[in-house]
Amino acid sequence: MTRPPFEGATAGTSAPEFCGLTVWRDPPAAGPWNMAADEALARTAEQSGRVLVRLYGWQPDTVSLGGFQPFAESERQSELAGWPIVRRPSGGGAIVHGSDLTYCLALPMQHPWSRRPEDLYTAVHGALVDELCHRGVAAAMVSAELAATVPADNFFCFNRRAFGDVIITTSGGGTMAAGSKVLGSAQRRLAGVVLQHGSLLLRRHPSMGGAGSHAGLADLADGVGGGSSKLVVCWLSRLAERLGGPLTEMPGVSWAADDTDLPRRARWYAADDWLRRR
Amino acid sequence: MEQSRRYAKSHEWARREDDGTVTVGISAYAVEALTDLVFMQLPEVGATVNAGESFGEIESVKAVSDLYAPISGEVVAVNAELPGRLETLGEDPYGSGWVIRIQPADVGQLETLLDQAAYDALVGGESH
Numbered sequence: 001m002t003r004p005p006f007e008g009a010t011a012g013t014s015a016p017e018f019c020g021l022t023v024w025r026d027p028p029a030a031g032p033w034n035m036a037a038d039e040a041l042a043r044t045a046e047q048s049g050r051v052l053v054r055l056y057g058w059q060p061d062t063v064s065l066g067g068f069q070p071f072a073e074s075e076r077q078s079e080l081a082g083w084p085i086v087r088r089p090s091g092g093g094a095i096v097h098g099s100d101l102t103y104c105l106a107l108p109m110q111h112p113w114s115r116r117p118e119d120l121y122t123a124v125h126g127a128l129v130d131e132l133c134h135r136g137v138a139a140a141m142v143s144a145e146l147a148a149t150v151p152a153d154n155f156f157c158f159n160r161r162a163f164g165d166v167i168i169t170t171s172g173g174g175t176m177a178a179g180s181k182v183l184g185s186a187q188r189r190l191a192g193v194v195l196q197h198g199s200l201l202l203r204r205h206p207s208m209g210g211a212g213s214h215a216g217l218a219d220l221a222d223g224v225g226g227g228s229s230k231l232v233v234c235w236l237s238r239l240a241e242r243l244g245g246p247l248t249e250m251p252g253v254s255w256a257a258d259d260t261d262l263p264r265r266a267r268w269y270a271a272d273d274w275l276r277r278r
Numbered sequence: 279m280e281q282s283r284r285y286a287k288s289h290e291w292a293r294r295e296d297d298g299t300v301t302v303g304i305s306a307y308a309v310e311a312l313t314d315l316v317f318m319q320l321p322e323v324g325a326t327v328n329a330g331e332s333f334g335e336i337e338s339v340k341a342v343s344d345l346y347a348p349i350s351g352e353v354v355a356v357n358a359e360l361p362g363r364l365e366t367l368g369e370d371p372y373g374s375g376w377v378i379r380i381q382p383a384d385v386g387q388l389e390t391l392l393d394q395a396a397y398d399a400l401v402g403g404e405s406h
Contacts, residue, residue, distance in 0.1 A: 191346055
């Protein structure tokens with residue numbers, strides 16, 4: 001059996017100290033580094049008892065697979081030829097990264113939102129829906145009834161519809177773009193912490209075609225995607241309010257400069273044992 | 279009320295069998311919370327597991343969850359039919375939905391787990 005990610009993770013305990021949301025904006029990085037940095041964030045959240053978020057991009061543009069997606073499926077997608085591929089520890093479908101904003105939220109297991117997967121989805125996604133609606137964008141979360149009508153095994157995340165996914169039902173200009181998904185998330189649930197990955201699609205990727213091409217916020221709602229930085233701050237501020245505390249934006253990067261484990265774990269995420277585990 | 283089962287806080291159950299092995303599964307509460315299970319990865323017979331460490335993974339539509347060994351020992355049996363019939367976990371979590379069987383390194387570890395009343399209190403608290 002392939003060794004799981006989060007090696008050595010155990011059912012640890014820490015004193016909960018839920019006081020809002022702490023966020024870092026990390027520089028774009030390669031897929032394996034991003035996965036290792038997310039793992040480091042989860043450990044910090046578990047040890048500190050704080051709810052943490054890191055926002056990041058990808059350099060180079062990358063396709064991430066869900067934790068159990070067969071690698072061979074990615075090889076059958078002609079539009080992915082030549083793209084770097086990484087496997088996430090979280091579930092869900094494949095995501096084309098490069099015109100999105102990716103977030104990783106780490107929630108200590110003692111928090112009430114950790115108990116059922118949909119509770120955290122609803123909190124994070126509902127905060128974005130609130131902000132988009134505040135800006136006049138017709139956004140909504142996918143209902144369980146709608147989710148049941150769409151196959152859950154589509155290769156690409158943005159072709160799936162799961163409960164809580166954020167969709168735009170009309171554009172700001174009045175053009176119908178019914179049900180375009182702009183935010184999807186997936187979790188890795190450990191004994192002490194929940195790691196939730198999510199991708200906010202800002203605009204259509206310029207060099208991805210076929211089934212992997214999806215309209216983003218800027219394509220669907222005039223003036224919203226272009227101001228994404230402010231939008232994200234407002235979104236996360238709403239989430240922090242739901243957590244009962246302030247949004248704290250941290251300087252620098254989310255990981256410790258002397259974390260020698262991070263490069264080692266990045267190499268592990270880049271290795272075939274993990275990438276081609278299934 | 280089931281008196282012979284013990285539970286980990288991470289929602290795995292453990293039950294000592296007459297032959298000295300310990301059967302391990304996932305509690306009904308955890309299965310219900312995960313919903314819509316789609317994939318499961320289990321260890322091989324002969325693998326060594328350590329209490330509190332991951333021995334497998336289970337995926338629902340939007341989440342991958344680790345399965346944690348409630349006690350240490352050697353895996354002596356795996357419910358090989360389970361990954362192809364995940365609905366069994368919900369239908370009969372304490373019977374045909376068992377996951378692995380362990381030859382315990384120290385059967386006394388069972389006493390460190392939650393009894394039924396303590397587990398009921400845990401999930402009762404979690405559900406409110």
